[in-house]
Amino acid sequence: MMPYERFSAWQISHRLVLQVYRATRRFPSDERYGLSAQARRAAFSAAASIAEGSARRGSREFRRYLDISLGSLSELSYTLRLAHELDLLTDGEWRDLNELRDHAGRLTWRLSQSLRVAKPRAEP
Numbered sequence: 001m002m003p004y005e006r007f008s009a010w011q012i013s014h015r016l017v018l019q020v021y022r023a024t025r026r027f028p029s030d031e032r033y034g035l036s037a038q039a040r041r042a043a044f045s046a047a048a049s050i051a052e053g054s055a056r057r058g059s060r061e062f063r064r065y066l067d068i069s070l071g072s073l074s075e076l077s078y079t080l081r082l083a084h085e086l087d088l089l090t091d092g093e094w095r096d097l098n099e100l101r102d103h104a105g106r107l108t109w110r111l112s113q114s115l116r117v118a119k120p121r122a123e124p
Helices: 008-024 035-054 059-085 091-114
Strands: none
Touching: 008 035, 008 059, 008 091, 035 059, 035 091, 059 091
């Protein structure tokens, strides 16, 4: 097992990547380099940033990669919304993907918060 695989945030993000790839297979061929590619890149970036950040030295640098992951999840949110409004995703597909994306975001945020180092208090 790779070290990043122990993080729930990565596990859910990886599931999200798989689901996004499956859902975008059904997009029209003229979207191959449009919304399909954009959704896939954003989902992949969210999971890959967690993996890459976990290999960095220090929690500060890891948190920077988690911020990148959160940005990618936000980008994915809009991409999925647009795909849904263009009728490329059904209501059910959009709801399921959005719930999974939201879950990945909450876990990534919590992981980032857990890495914050408490500042020592000044003695009176």
